[in-house]
């Protein structure tokens with residue numbers, strides 16, 4: 001069932017669970033994510049980056065996501081633009097049927113971030129689409145979103161974290177629906193030199209000053225060691241890959257009320273580990289179904305694990321009922 005993120009965040013905010021936002025680039029990933037959500041009865045956000053739009057051609061990706069919605073009518077699904085950088089892109093996403101968008105002006109000076117985000121809010125809200133914006137700076141690298149390298153980021157992390165007072169001002173002046181915050185996470189597979197430590201006190205301060213505002217964590221893959229080891233065992237090269245420990249993400253969601261957790265790297269890792277294993281153990285194999293199939297199965301397992309971590313398993317019916325109760329019209333769409 002297609003919807004915006006509003007009914008999801010309404011319930012997640014003080015419900016002790018969070019919504020997983022998984023990046024989708026192709027058919028196998030999309031299928032695996034929704035199959036896992038259907039099995040676990042979990043709501044989900046399917047997110048599409050600018051890079052995914054370019055890679056898959058949005059027309060193809062749109063039909064794949066439509067198929068997900070049709071095939072699994074009981075799964076609450078929001079379609080979200082990850083790291084939108086211009087209002088033109090936001091307009092295109094709205095026309096493409098997204099129900100939620102992110103405008104990321106976090107790399108701009110503060111006032112420019114405000115004016116860009118406020119304009120995106122106006123365009124989106126007119127169409128019934130909800131908006132996430134970002135304040136503060138993450139480390140790491142994600143497609144064209146370039147942050148600082150792990151060592152430099154860790155050394156100066158305090159100055160990059162979201163400032164709670166500024167967050168309050170930002171939210172009041174932009175009218176956004178949710179805020180991506182910098183609380184010590186990083187994009188990519190090489191997040192930390194030392195052990196990861198999320199700034200839970202920041203989350204508390206921001207939530208206190210911005211009551212009712214759903215918070216979003218980017219760069220929240222945990223880069224499980226067993227998958228990194230598999231990649232390396234079968235000829236890969238990912239030394240020192242490190243993510244955010246799953247217990248810290250579970251705490252952020254269950255104890256501190258973070259509503260949305262972005263996960264991309266861990267899906268890539270599961271897929272790559274499995275394909276490498278097939279190539280390495282069955283070198284005679286050349287049927288793509290015989291390595292993409294197992295890779296898809298590996299993503300299903302990974303996503304189920306994440307849904308349990310986020311405590312969103314079993315919440316699908318509640319979210320669907322709340323969406324119906326809200327009685328909001330679907331965003332203007334191509335449909």
Ligand SMILES: [Zn+2]
Nearest residue numbers: 142218219262
């Ligand atoms: Zn991100």
